[in-house]
Amino acid sequence: MEDGFKTVSIIGVGLIGGSFALALKNKGLVDTIIGYGRNEQRLKRAESLGIINQFTTSLKDAALADIVVLATPLGVFEKIVSELAEFLKKGTVVIDVGSVKELVVERIEKILPGGVHFVGTHPIAGSDKTGFEYARADLFEGAKVIITPTEKTDKLILEKVSKLWKEVGADVEFMSAKKHDRVYALMSHLPHLISFCMVNTVADIDKNLITYAGSGFKSFTRIAKSSPELWGDIFIMNSENILDYLSIFCDKIEEMKRLIKEEKLDELKKCIEKAKNLRERIS
Numbered sequence: 001m002e003d004g005f006k007t008v009s010i011i012g013v014g015l016i017g018g019s020f021a022l023a024l025k026n027k028g029l030v031d032t033i034i035g036y037g038r039n040e041q042r043l044k045r046a047e048s049l050g051i052i053n054q055f056t057t058s059l060k061d062a063a064l065a066d067i068v069v070l071a072t073p074l075g076v077f078e079k080i081v082s083e084l085a086e087f088l089k090k091g092t093v094v095i096d097v098g099s100v101k102e103l104v105v106e107r108i109e110k111i112l113p114g115g116v117h118f119v120g121t122h123p124i125a126g127s128d129k130t131g132f133e134y135a136r137a138d139l140f141e142g143a144k145v146i147i148t149p150t151e152k153t154d155k156l157i158l159e160k161v162s163k164l165w166k167e168v169g170a171d172v173e174f175m176s177a178k179k180h181d182r183v184y185a186l187m188s189h190l191p192h193l194i195s196f197c198m199v200n201t202v203a204d205i206d207k208n209l210i211t212y213a214g215s216g217f218k219s220f221t222r223i224a225k226s227s228p229e230l231w232g233d234i235f236i237m238n239s240e241n242i243l244d245y246l247s248i249f250c251d252k253i254e255e256m257k258r259l260i261k262e263e264k265l266d267e268l269k270k271c272i273e274k275a276k277n278l279r280e281r282i283s
Helices: 015-026 040-048 074-084 102-111 155-167 177-212 215-220 228-237 239-261 265-279
Strands: 007-011 032-036 054-056 067-070 093-096 117-123 144-148 171-174
Touching: 007 015, 015 032, 032 040, 040 054, 067 074, 074 093, 074 102, 074 228, 093 102, 093 155, 102 117, 102 177, 117 155, 117 177, 144 155, 144 177, 155 171, 177 228, 177 239, 228 239, 239 265
Parallel strands: 007 032, 007 067, 032 054, 067 093, 093 117, 144 171
Antiparallel strands: 117 144
C-alpha cells in the first residue's frame, strides 16, 4: 500500500486480531501479515486458514514489521511491549485494540523507545465467541473505532492509523483516553458485569434452571459467554469508572425493589417507560 504499511505483526491472533488480519488481506492493504503467539499449533492453524501469511513465537521476529498490533488480553500488554521495545526499529508504529485506554496509553508511551510511535485504538466490534476461527474480514465494516491520541502522538502517524481503520470499513472517532474509559465503563464494561452476575444468580439458586431460559434471558446474557481472561483484566484496569457507575446502577435496583415492595404500579410503569423510550433510540 503506497504511503502505508507493508508488513504488519498481529500480537495475539484471536477474534479481533484475526479479523483485522483478514480485513487487511482482503483489501490488499499490506503485503505481509505475521502472526505472533505462544502456541505454535494454533498459529499453524491460523496460517492454514489464510488468516496470516507467516507466524513466529519470537517477539524479536514479530518486531520486524512496519506496524505492530497488540491484540492480546490487556493484562499482558505491558510485559509484551517491554520485551518488544529493544527490537523495534525507528519509525515502527504500535497500536492496540483494547477496550481500556488511559492506563494502557500511559504505560506503553513510557516503555517505547524514541522514534517508535504508539496510537491507542479501540474497535467497537466483536462477539461472545473467541478465537480466530470466528474471525471475519467484514467485522469492522460500519463499526466505530475510537482513537485516543495524546500530546505525544505524531500527527502524520495518527493520520496513517486513522486511514488504515477507515480502509477496513470503520467509522473513526477521536476521543481522549480518559473520556473513552468513562464512556465504555458505562456502555460496555458495566453491562458485561451485570450479565455475569445474572447468570451466576441462576447458578447459586439452581443451575439446572438454565434449561428453562427463553429468548429474553438468552439475549440479555449472551455476553456472559465472553472470555474470563479478557474481562478480568478490563474490570481491574478500568475499576474506578466501573465502580462509579455500578453504584448508580445499584441505586436503580434499590429504587425498583422499593417500588415493587410498596406496590407502586404507576411509578414502576414510569421507570419502565423511561427505559423503553431511551432504548428505542438505538436499533
